[in-house]
Amino acid sequence: xxxxxxxxxxxxxxxxxxxxxxxxxxxxxxxxxxxxxxxxxxxxxxxxxxxxxxxxxxxxxxxxxxxxxxxxxxxxxxxxxxxxxxxxxxxxxxxxxxxxxxxxxxxxxxxxxxxxxxxxxxxxxxxxxxxxxxxxxxxxxxxxxxxxxxxxxxxxxxxxxxxxxxxxxxxxxxxxxxxxxxxxxxxxxxxxxxxxxxxxxxxxxxxxxxxxxxxxxxxxxxxxxxxxxxxxxxxxxxxxxxxxxxxxxxxxxxxxxxxxxxxxxxxxxxxxxxxxxxxxxxxxxxxxxxxxxxxxxxxxxxxxxxxxxxxxxxxxxxxxxxxxxxx
Numbered sequence: 602x603x604x605x606x607x608x609x610x611x612x613x614x615x616x617x618x619x620x621x622x623x624x625x626x627x628x629x630x631x632x633x634x635x636x637x638x639x640x641x642x643x644x645x646x647x648x649x650x651x652x653x654x655x656x657x658x659x660x661x662x663x664x665x666x667x668x669x670x671x672x673x674x675x676x677x678x679x680x681x682x683x684x685x686x687x688x689x690x691x692x693x694x695x696x697x698x699x700x701x702x703x704x705x706x707x708x709x710x711x712x713x714x715x716x717x718x719x720x721x722x723x724x725x726x727x728x729x730x731x732x733x734x735x736x737x738x739x740x741x742x743x744x745x746x747x748x749x750x751x752x753x754x755x756x757x758x759x760x761x762x763x764x765x766x767x768x769x770x771x772x773x774x775x776x777x778x779x780x781x782x783x784x785x786x787x788x789x790x791x792x793x794x795x796x797x798x799x800x801x802x803x804x805x806x807x808x809x810x811x812x813x814x815x816x817x818x819x820x821x822x823x824x825x826x827x828x829x830x831x832x833x834x835x836x837x838x839x840x841x842x843x844x845x846x847x848x849x850x851x852x853x854x855x856x857x858x859x860x861x862x863x864x865x866x867x868x869x870x871x872x873x874x875x876x877x878x879x880x881x882x883x884x885x886x887x888x889x890x891x892x893x894x895x896x897x898x899x900x901x902x903x904x905x906x907x908x909x910x911x912x913x914x915x916x917x918x919x920x921x922x923x924x925x926x927x928x
Contacts, residue, residue, distance in 0.1 A: 633693050633872045637668040640698050640859075643682025645675045648792075649812040649893055653728055653857060654698045656889045660880035671698075678766050678927075679703035680713055687720035691864035693873055696724065700857050702768040705912035709920045710766045710927050717913070723905030724859035724873045727881065728890065729898045730811045731834040732772055732855055734843070735823040737802040745780070745827045745846035748806070752782040759785045761795035761804035765927045769795075771916060772808045772829055772853040774923045776843065779851045799823050810855040811836055811894035829853040836894045856898070858905070870902040 638661070642654045654671050662669040674682035683703055689695035697703075708717035734745065740758070742748040752758050763769050765788060777783055787804055789795040792813040798804040800822045807814065808829065815836060817823045825840045831852045833842060843851040859877060861870065880886055881897035890897065900908070919925075 633869050634665055634667045635692075636694060637670060638665075638693075639670055639672050639695050641672050641674055641682045641686050641695065642698050643674055643676075643679035643703055646673050649730070649810060649895070650698065650700060650857060652893060653890065653895055656886055657698075657727065657877065657880055660883050660886050661876055664879055665876060678707040678711060678764070680707050680711055683707075683720075684714050686860065686862055687715040689862045691722070691862040693861055693865050693869040695862065696873070697721070697860040698727070698857065699860070700768055700855055701912050701916070702766070702771075704858065704860060704909065706766055706768065706771055706916045706920070708913065709917045710925065720863055721860040722863050722865045722870055723902060723909055724861055724870055724877065725902050725905050726898050726900040726908065727857050727859050727877055728895050729854045729856045730893070730895045731836065732769070732808050732810050732829040732853060733814055733818065733825045733837065733840065734776065734806070734808050734827045734829065735796075735799060735814050735818060735825045736807075737799050737805045738822070738824055739802040740805045740824075742826065743824075744841070745843060745848070748826060749780050749782045752784055757785070758806055759787050759804040761798045761807040762786050762788045763792040763795035763807070763809070764788070764790075766925070768810070768853070768855055769808050771919060771925070773806075774925060775853060775919050776808065776829075776848075776851060778919065778923060779843070780848050796823070808853075815894055834894075857895075867902070874899070874902045 640654050640658050642651045644650055651673060658669040658671050674685055679699055679702060683697055686695055686697040736742055736748065742751055760773050784806060789798060792809055795807055796809060796814055796817055799807045800817060818825045818837060825837060827843045827846055828834050828840045829843060878899040881899050887897060
């Protein structure tokens with residue numbers, strides 16, 4: 602298996618192919634919210650997505666004067682929670698908070714009980730965090746080019762895969778495809794044991810969201826070779842980008858988006874988006890997100906369809922070209 606390339610044309614592609622992108626029909630609207638808003642996180646409590654959702658929900662509840670609660674519905678690479686939201690009433694009171702792994706990767710790896718192209722209306726991107734390529738201290742590679750040369754030269758390198766079909770997994774597959782090298786792949790039950798495997802040299806390489814590997818980078822327990830974002834990260838400014846290492850076009854941030862069931866009126870989507878933007882701009886929210894290496898990146902609801910289309914096309918192509926399968 603190998604990695605995919607990032608959707609470079611995220612703002613160019615049109616919305617015509619996705620039901621997600623279809624403009625909801627106009628009809629008279631009541632004020633939003635009328636009751637409790639539920640944000641579904643399709644993972645167990647305690648992870649970075651869950652933590653960001655709870656920070657967001659707390660501030661939104663304060664701003665809106667209505668309860669905003671987080672509901673963890675884990676399973677099947679996030680698609681259990683997504684399916685629940687797809688079936689919800691399209692009134693803006695049930696929302697999905699998830700990374701691209703749920704809405705742009707899993708649909709091309711799993712049989713879904715919903716049509717991913719038509720099941721959701723996009724509220725917008727909410728936040729992002731960089732991902733880092735990190736290696737064992739025992740590996741002699743000091744930069745990405747040296748890692749590639751070691752792999753091409755026959756050095757045994759094991760990629761610690763925190764979950765088949767995860768953002769980390771597909772980011773690694775895209776990197777191998779972009780840089781033209783291959784390594785072995787060993788699966789682990791989540792990010793923490795995968796990072797631990799690299800720390801002990803049981804595995805030699807991982808790509809992980811900053812919140813899961815930055816402390817180990819800072820302590821020197823692993824060595825960061827590259828960041829997956831277009832520009833260097835303020836959280837580790839000495840770590841070069843993949844493009845700087847000689848592989849332009851590679852860009853894979855971990856992006857968190859908010860989605861609603863298909864059919865939510867456009868006016869309500871814009872109200873939700875405005876509430877999210879206000880919450881994410883609050884100084885105390887930004888202070889809470891900084892230790893997680895999370896950056897607020899709220900985009901307008903009308904920009905989401907093109908992004909959704911591009912991300913799905915990108916990861917579908919990677920999955921097909923790398924012949925990636927999940928058990």
